[in-house]
Amino acid sequence: MDKAINWTLYHSFLAVMEQGSLSGAARVTGSTQPTIGRHITELEKALNVSLFIRTQTGFVATDVAHELLPHAQQMAATAASIQRSAQRVGEGISGSVRISVSEVVGVEILPPVLAKLRHTYPELVIELVVSDAPHDLLYREADIALRMFRPTQNAFVARLIGQLELGFYAHRTYLNQHSAPRTVADLSQHTLIGFDTMSDYIRNHTAAFPMALDRTLFQYRSDSSLAQLAMLRAGVGIGVCQSGLVADDPEIISVLPGQLALSLDMWLTMHEDLKRNRVCKTVFDFLGAALAAD
Amino acid sequence: MDKAINWTLYHSFLAVMEQGSLSGAARVTGSTQPTIGRHITELEKALNVSLFIRTQTGFVATDVAHELLPHAQQMAATAASIQRSAQRVGEGISGSVRISVSEVVGVEILPPVLAKLRHTYPELVIELVVSDAPHDLLYREADIALRMFRPTQNAFVARLIGQLELGFYAHRTYLNQHSAPRTVADLSQHTLIGFDTMSDYIRNHTAAFPMALDRTLFQYRSDSSLAQLAMLRAGVGIGVCQSGLVADDPEIISVLPGQLALSLDMWLTMHEDLKRNRVCKTVFDFLGAALAAD
């Protein structure tokens, strides 16, 4: 019952789940369809569960398989992190470091910092994971993360980079066509840009928002903060964004300045296990210094 | 360079690290020494690092190996969690659930709750991980954790069980021999029981402590909170403990009641991936109800 299961079976399982077929899994793993098929059968016998329903048009994953999938994904992420760690053993600062950031940070903030990093450590390979889902460090999909919340207790090394002020902004052309609001209440007369679905993230970070938050507030909705920013810059309406992103742009005007008392703490975070890794630590310190300087 | 590495090699690597020898690893994995040896060689070649130094008395792990170890351990923990999840697929409430708790909770608080759980769900197998190192959920060494701090972000399901009041206590025999302190300052005249090394945990949870905390405060030191409690109960001196643990014991007297304004939030926590698992959810809710009732 508790016998050890060959970890390769989990690998094949993951491939089938992600590819949707034995044949597809065989392609990505460099194996063959009969082999993968045998692995699945063997795993099902070992776990004593049914993972896939065999239809004559292909494999369909069962509920159990879907439940096991995130675990297998974590194993894969961890395996990848082993390879990364092993690549970083040499003398210099080389190998690859995986950095996870939100979309806005990845597109608007980080690139110039990465340019400096590239110049300082030319042998370094940087993999940028751009995602607004903050699971990365937990699942070891990344070595270093730049996030808008303080990470958990002791399992992570964390460094507070600074605070990002948020504000209401709009493009000059929009404000030329509409009278600028003077109070928060006036906003209801305007075209507002905001989220489409209320994520946990938004729920946790907008307690101090000056009005009840609901998607119906917004006429232009997107869950991509980048798309929101692009709409704002295109003059669609009034939106919320980080002040630093538009401070230098004379076309973008602050609306109701000071009315949105909302700021986000920015944390640079790293897995505890990596804090003694010279390369990771170097990148961590470099990012910390470069971002804090802004 | 980025070619997939057989996950079995990581498994063998972990076994060698934990057993200290190829032969030992072969024993625990049910394999043989030449096989494990070949796996290590193969892994070293694949990762292009030296993992062990071959001495004629055995294998000695390199720094790189030590760095990779926690990752391999996480893979193992995840693999184990897959097996647990698979065992819980049936109709009833069966299979095994792994619960991680601190020493004090595991010894002083949880047992009666587990007795009720056992009575309600006789088919359930409970694995109790008793440890004061709070990595368990992160590494998936446990399905459910009962901890004294709020878990991180959204990757966990968390439920606040209640608040545990802390207080100074001493055994009656101790107080009969020494005049009871009337102020916090008087404590310096007493035999105090406390921690030996300042852990992160203590540092984070004692900001409101009425005096500067340092190990030199204590004459009887232990990092085991259970041992501290036992010393307190044996009349060694004055110590801090959860009020609920000694409230029913007429031999243990509250010292300086109300002077220690310190309480701990108790959180029941579960991995997000498990929240749709019927068995885990049942145990989670059961523990939540039973513990909140106290």
Next chain:
DNA sequence: TATCGGATATACAAAAATTTATGGATAAAG
């Protein structure tokens, strides 16, 4: 309706990995 592409299942041969057996070398115990 016939055909093509893509899917799984199966049989058998080929390849690969594991086990068995053995030897040498070291350290501890009698």
Next chain:
DNA sequence: CTTTATCCATAAATTTTTGTATATCCGATA
């Protein structure tokens, strides 16, 4: 100073795993 118990390395034998080739089924498409 043996004896014993470990440890790892190596080579031959064997088992296990994998790959190839083929059959069959389904659905889309002309």
